[in-house]
Amino acid sequence: MGDTDKSLVIFDDLTLKIAALLQNGLGTQPTKTNSENLYIGIKLCGDNYSLWATLTKKVIDGRGRGSHLTGEPSPPSKTDHAYVRREQDDQCVFTWFILNIESSLVNNVLHYPITKALWDGLTVSYRSRTDSLQIFDHKKLNSLRQGKDTLEECWNKLQNIWMAIDRKDPNPMKETRDIHIHNKKIQEQRLYWLLIAIDDKLEPIKRDILKQDPLPSVETVYATIRR
Structure with a gap:
């Protein structure tokens, strides 16, 4: 060499660690939200936000649910027949977040109404x-x-x-x-x-x-x- x-x-060592952690999460990309628990390999404890956020976004994007983080495209209106399904999906993704946050921090994030609000709130709280x-x-x-x-x-x-x-x-x-x-x-x-x-x-x-x-x-x- x-x-x-x-x-x-x-840098290569970090890349290999990320790849290992993502192997299970990105192995499949179901067309429907899976209600099974999702673990990314590490839990947010505060100081590890950058690595945790990178892994979390990749895994959720890999599950085809990145729109719950970005808010794009905009969610359907309450009168739309797709609204209920979207709400169910969002609650599932929200639960994935809770499973990958240290228990001591969970009470601080349960008040967020939707996943995007939770994602944005964590960004403000921990990126700074x-x-x-x-x-x-x-x-x-x-x-x-x-x-x-x-x-x-x-x-x-x-x-x-x-x-x-x-x-x-x-x-x-x-x-x-x-x-x-x-x-x-x-x-x-x-x-x-x-x-x-x-x-x-x-x-x-x-x-x-x-x-x-x-x-x-x-x-x-x-x-x-x-x-």
Whole structure:
């Protein structure tokens, strides 16, 4: 495996986890709402909103019920013969949500009248919280310095923060080319964070690394500095 491929390990690992969780949920796409319980593999606890929301939307879209999240097309009027069926479908999807939310949060969402209102309410409540946590993680990255830590200890701290950010903000790209561009940008950022964090006595090595074109992966740089 080349250095570029190695640089995508964190993102590929997350992709594999999402694929594993979705395998059962997306295996079939019934034309009618299934009254059976639906579990996506993780429950919303607050801090995991980004990953949970991504999985939930994919699974519900896979069941052919994405309109209950978007509200499009508009639901039929009460005089329409399809109204009752739509209401039944919506209550079923609403129940799927409740099954995939931690019990401590359920009482906070039962007052929503329909699934779309619940989906929008969760977005308002937890996306902003996730964004705040991401800002905090980035602040930790910007202030992290090796100090008295060994190089390995500093690297492990960086890795832990990066993985936390990946969980809260999965790669949003769909096309292979876009995924590659996004991952390359993230890798460059992480290279800079590593060089900023490590001991100032390594300045000559840092300058030599930054002169390279293209820039090496952050994993390659860590291995080089460690040697």
